[in-house]
Amino acid sequence: MKNQHKDITDDEIRVISSSHTRESQHHSSKPNYIWWLLAFLLAAILAIVIYFVISVKNNDEQIIDPAQEKLIPTTEGTDTINEASNGYVSVNDTIVDGVNLKILSPYGLTPSLFIGSEIVKDSSAKMIFPAADIRKDNGEIVGAFVLNGDLKSKGQSKAGFCSIIGGKLTVGVADATPMLEQALESNGYFFRQYPLVVGGQVVENKPKGKSQRKALVEINGQVAVVITENRLTFHDFSQCLSDLGVTNAIYLIGSTAYGFAIDKVGNKIEVGNPDGRTSFNTNYIVWK
Numbered sequence: 001m002k003n004q005h006k007d008i009t010d011d012e013i014r015v016i017s018s019s020h021t022r023e024s025q026h027h028s029s030k031p032n033y034i035w036w037l038l039a040f041l042l043a044a045i046l047a048i049v050i051y052f053v054i055s056v057k058n059n060d061e062q063i064i065d066p067a068q069e070k071l072i073p074t075t076e077g078t079d080t081i082n083e084a085s086n087g088y089v090s091v092n093d094t095i096v097d098g099v100n101l102k103i104l105s106p107y108g109l110t111p112s113l114f115i116g117s118e119i120v121k122d123s124s125a126k127m128i129f130p131a132a133d134i135r136k137d138n139g140e141i142v143g144a145f146v147l148n149g150d151l152k153s154k155g156q157s158k159a160g161f162c163s164i165i166g167g168k169l170t171v172g173v174a175d176a177t178p179m180l181e182q183a184l185e186s187n188g189y190f191f192r193q194y195p196l197v198v199g200g201q202v203v204e205n206k207p208k209g210k211s212q213r214k215a216l217v218e219i220n221g222q223v224a225v226v227i228t229e230n231r232l233t234f235h236d237f238s239q240c241l242s243d244l245g246v247t248n249a250i251y252l253i254g255s256t257a258y259g260f261a262i263d264k265v266g267n268k269i270e271v272g273n274p275d276g277r278t279s280f281n282t283n284y285i286v287w288k
Contacts, residue, residue: 143192
């Protein structure tokens with residue numbers, strides 16, 4: 001009987017297998033699996049980081065830089081209004097020297113002058129008050145009056161003036177001022193009225209009667225209209241304005257002359273008699 005154990009011949013190769021060799025091959029496959037797992041985790045973490053970086057950048061681009069958003073301060077202290085939105089009139093009530101005063105401050109509005117009482121029906125106007133006096137004998141405007149660069153009236157009966165040049169309103173007191181010529185040359189506006197305060201000091205005027213008063217003033221670097229609920233003399237009114245902190249002020253037609261202002265929530269503050277008599281030259285200072 002032939003021997004079951006076959007010897008290897010010269011042209012044969014015998015492969016010897018052992019448990020140790022198989023275990024070595026098994027363990028050598030583990031490092032490859034771990035490296036693939038680590039690579040996948042790193043790729044996932046990198047994708048998450050990139051996603052959050054892009055999200056934060058997009059959010060930052062939607063934030064408006066406060067330094068680039070121009071805000072207009074009000075005398076109320078905490079209120080601000082963006083220059084691009086609709087303007088309004090700030091309304092503040094105060095008491096000075098026992099006198100009730102209402103301060104109407106326009107913000108984001110453009111001033112101009114207008115001749116004719118139909119302006120009081122203009123829905124785009126946010127504040128309107130009578131400006132220059134009218135002569136009783138012939139109905140002409142008293143003092144120099146410029147409307148959109150056109151000289152409507154001449155004369156210098158009063159030292160107080162208001163000029164509007166390039167949309168900027170200036171209140172001052174001067175017998176002669178270059179702002180009249182500037183208003184003529186630049187399609188501006190100009191009118192004269194009684195001076196009340198100059199440089200914070202009271203200006204005396206000849207009229208001595210008492211009446212409800214109105215004034216166009218400069219206070220804390222802002223332009224405003226101040227009206228009284230009390231009947232005052234020119235002197236007492238000027239003193240109240242000076243004590244209020246007004247720098248410069250000129251008179252606006254008072255008594256029952258009609259005017260109004262619309263505040264930021266749409267309330268209409270009316271002063272005077274809307275059905276009062278008017279002249280063909282009745283004129284107003286208007287903010288739109």
